[in-house]
Amino acid sequence: MGRDAKRAKQARRDKRRREADGRDAGIPPFPEAEIERIWHAWNRAIDSGLMEDGAETKYHFTPDGKVLSVAVGRSGQVLANGERLTPSVAERLRREMPFLAPMVTFYENNQAAGRGLEGAPGDGVFPLPGYAPGPGPAPALDTDALEEARQATGALVRAGKVAEGVGAMVIPSQCGVLVAVGGRDGELYVNGHALTEAWAGRLRADLPDVASDVTRLQAVRAEWLDSPPADRTLDLAQCCTDPNCLGAH
Structure with a gap:
């Protein structure tokens, strides 16, 4: 290249x-x-x-x-x-x-x-004061929706696509919940499905108040797919800084 x-x-x-x-x-x-x-x-x-x-x-x-x-x-x-x-x-x-x-x-x-680029922010946008929107309050967690998403993730575990003890992002919505996990094959799964364009569109339609979170997860998936396949079992939990995320970090 x-x-x-x-x-x-x-x-x-x-x-x-x-x-x-x-x-x-x-x-x-x-x-x-x-x-x-x-x-x-x-x-x-x-x-x-x-x-x-x-x-x-x-x-x-x-x-x-x-x-x-x-x-x-x-x-x-x-x-x-x-x-x-x-x-x-x-x-x-x-x-x-x-x-x-x-x-x-x-x-x-x-x-x-003599430190070169040491300690510099990562490649990309430098967060300028006043331009990064702050997080809004997290909605109440829909326990039924969470259980449904966990069952869907459990099916992925049983299929061998996701590891036991995977690090999850759990983002509550006014209409449900997003549960995102990294797969053993380098895929990013949300609520039991690979985050394809079609599934992302469905999630945005069903959970419009967390549409930006779906887009953010799509960006993560795109980066993963740009790289060789890797076990992403803990990647999401390790990199998550979302104050509304209820996952264990």
């Missing part, structure tokens, strides 16, 4: 995360043109010998469509948007992207300490 194709795949994954988390609300569309411009800058940095082809890059977005992308060059120096992160470049980036000025300073300090 070429270097542009790899970055495009990474960008699509992060776009799915933002859409699934609801963090795109009120934010302009994904800045395709700016991303493409930065990819060309990285290609020039590779061609000039500043960085290795395939080096890890991290990128952060602002509400006004600006992008900060960083990597570590061959010499160990931090690069930002294809340039060495010199003091003058850092000052210019802070002027151009005031929302991300603290991130520029973070990478500048890391460079001074």
Whole structure:
């Protein structure tokens, strides 16, 4: 896979995360043109010998469509948007992207300490204050719906698709409940079924108040399916930070 194709795949994954988390609300569309411009800058940095082809890059977005992308060059120096992160470049980036000025300073300090990208947020959107919606109150748990979902999950266990003691996400709805588990085959199951487009549509229709959770789980499944098959028995519980989730973490 070429270097542009790899970055495009990474960008699509992060776009799915933002859409699934609801963090795109009120934010302009994904800045395709700016991303493409930065990819060309990285290609020039590779061609000039500043960085290795395939080096890890991290990128952060602002509400006004600006992008900060960083990597570590061959010499160990931090690069930002294809340039060495010199003091003058850092000052210019802070002027151009005031929302991300603290991130520029973070990478500048890391460079001074020889830490590269260590401790930086993961690839994708940097959570800017005021743009991530807070969770609403969890509805009362429908115990009958929970029992039905558990029985459906039990059928998957008996079929060998899901392990005993699987780590589940349990998200209550005004109309029922979502019980999501990872399968031994790398599949993501919700209420007893693989989370295909058709099943996701059915869940959104039946449980409209947790439609965004269904979309978020679809994004997780898409990431899983992009990777080689793996036992996902504990993945959901280990990564879940949903304050409305009633699963055991």
